[in-house]
Amino acid sequence: MKLTGVELRRIRMPLVAPFRTSFGTESRREVLLLRVVTADAEGWGECVAMAEPRYSAEYVDAAADVLRRFLVPALAERQRLDASAVAPALAPFAGHRMAKAALELAVLDAELRAEGRSLGHALGAVRDRVPCGVSVGIMGSVAELLDAVGGYLDAGYVRIKLKIEPGWDVEPVRAVRERFGDDVPLQVDANTAYTLADARHLARLDPFDLLLIEQPLAEDDLLGHVRLARIIRTPVCLDESITSARAAAAAITLGACSIVNIKPGRVGGYLEARRIHDVCAAHGVPVWAGGMLETGLGRAANVALAALPNFTLPGDTSASDRYYRTDVTPPFVLDGGHLAVPTGPGIGVDPVPAELDAVTTSTEWLPL
Ligand code: SMG
Numbered sequence: 001m002k003l004t005g006v007e008l009r010r011i012r013m014p015l016v017a018p019f020r021t022s023f024g025t026e027s028r029r030e031v032l033l034l035r036v037v038t039a040d041a042e043g044w045g046e047c048v049a050m051a052e053p054r055y056s057a058e059y060v061d062a063a064a065d066v067l068r069r070f071l072v073p074a075l076a077e078r079q080r081l082d083a084s085a086v087a088p089a090l091a092p093f094a095g096h097r098m099a100k101a102a103l104e105l106a107v108l109d110a111e112l113r114a115e116g117r118s119l120g121h122a123l124g125a126v127r128d129r130v131p132c133g134v135s136v137g138i139m140g141s142v143a144e145l146l147d148a149v150g151g152y153l154d155a156g157y158v159r160i161k162l163k164i165e166p167g168w169d170v171e172p173v174r175a176v177r178e179r180f181g182d183d184v185p186l187q188v189d190a191n192t193a194y195t196l197a198d199a200r201h202l203a204r205l206d207p208f209d210l211l212l213i214e215q216p217l218a219e220d221d222l223l224g225h226v227r228l229a230r231i232i233r234t235p236v237c238l239d240e241s242i243t244s245a246r247a248a249a250a251a252i253t254l255g256a257c258s259i260v261n262i263k264p265g266r267v268g269g270y271l272e273a274r275r276i277h278d279v280c281a282a283h284g285v286p287v288w289a290g291g292m293l294e295t296g297l298g299r300a301a302n303v304a305l306a307a308l309p310n311f312t313l314p315g316d317t318s319a320s321d322r323y324y325r326t327d328v329t330p331p332f333v334l335d336g337g338h339l340a341v342p343t344g345p346g347i348g349v350d351p352v353p354a355e356l357d358a359v360t361t362s363t364e365w366l367p368l
């Protein structure tokens with residue numbers, strides 16, 4: 001495939017409600033979209049970096065900068081390029097996995113559209129619909145939380161994830177169990193808010209039969225997670241710590257986690273994400289699809305990934321209306337707690353031009 005150029009497009013979309021985690025509150029999403037143009041097709045990639053470097057070191061202005069200065073020019077040196085060559089071409093540049101993932105996805109989408117193949121098919125999807133969970137932010141009160149959880153259960157979500165932090169953990173979990181019962185699949189996500197000194201406190205979550213606790217400790221604290229996993233009964237799942245298939249293999253082998261959250265942006269792309277899926281499957285470790293408040297473009301790709309065989313837990317692949325009043329693609333709509341895996345070529349969805357233009361704050365064309 002010969003690339004003609006790459007468009008960087010910034011969009012700004014208000015969230016339907018503020019989303020509070022242990023690291024901050026998001027009220028709107030600043031997204032960087034990539035459109036790769038080739039002689040035969042165009043392809044879209046969504047960069048999941050946020051406006052500020054809180055979830056990870058990456059942030060959206062830095063992603064645009066590294067793409068413009070280093071990553072896109074590195075592809076220009078290749079006469080012919082297919083998607084499997086993108087990560088090797090970008091490997092000389094350290095880090096910036098979210099920026100790399102977006103560029104790889106855009107090239108992959110263009111390639112698959114030119115071939116008339118769907119991303120799900122290309123990745124090895126075995127399902128045509130995926131079960132969906134929802135991630136529920138930290139609220140001002142337990143009453144507000146119960147209202148929100150009740151609304152999501154009514155909408156059909158098959159699993160609830162509560163964001164937690166010190167001071168908002170055992171009580172909200174207890175309240176959700178008391179109101180909605182023991183049968184609701186329930187898990188929590190701390191986004192690194194605790195230390196190993198909190199192990200006894202986190203063990204107080206044991207009686208609530210949670211599916212998992214996600215990333216209780218710091219990103220680089222694998223040893224801490226090993227120790228914590230020996231103290232608490234709730235299975236430990238890692239998100240921020242799993243930056244590659246190698247990191248996943250190490251975490252599993254050390255006993256730092258027994259479940260893995262897979263986000264392609266965090267690991268440098270969908271092809272590395274599939275390798276993590278395979279490594280986990282080989283170890284008998286279940287995986288599930290994480291989310292980064294994606295628009296319909298990134299969501300389409302995440303839903304395709306979530307259709308792989310070892311994605312045995314519901315993902316943070318919620319419907320468009322969980323995030324946005326108007327999506328940039330035709331909306332993803334929940335059907336019996338599931339989203340349909342797109343079947344069209346590539347990611348299988350296209351932006352609606354008027355919707356996309358309405359939220360665009362800038363565009364920049366990088367010729368190759
Ligand atoms: O896309 O539904 C979504 C958000 C899921 O909780 C979610 N993501 O750590 O897993 C996580 C967070 C990271 C983004 S929070 C702004």
Ligand code: MG
Pocket residue numbers: 189191214215239240261290
């Ligand atoms: Mg997480």
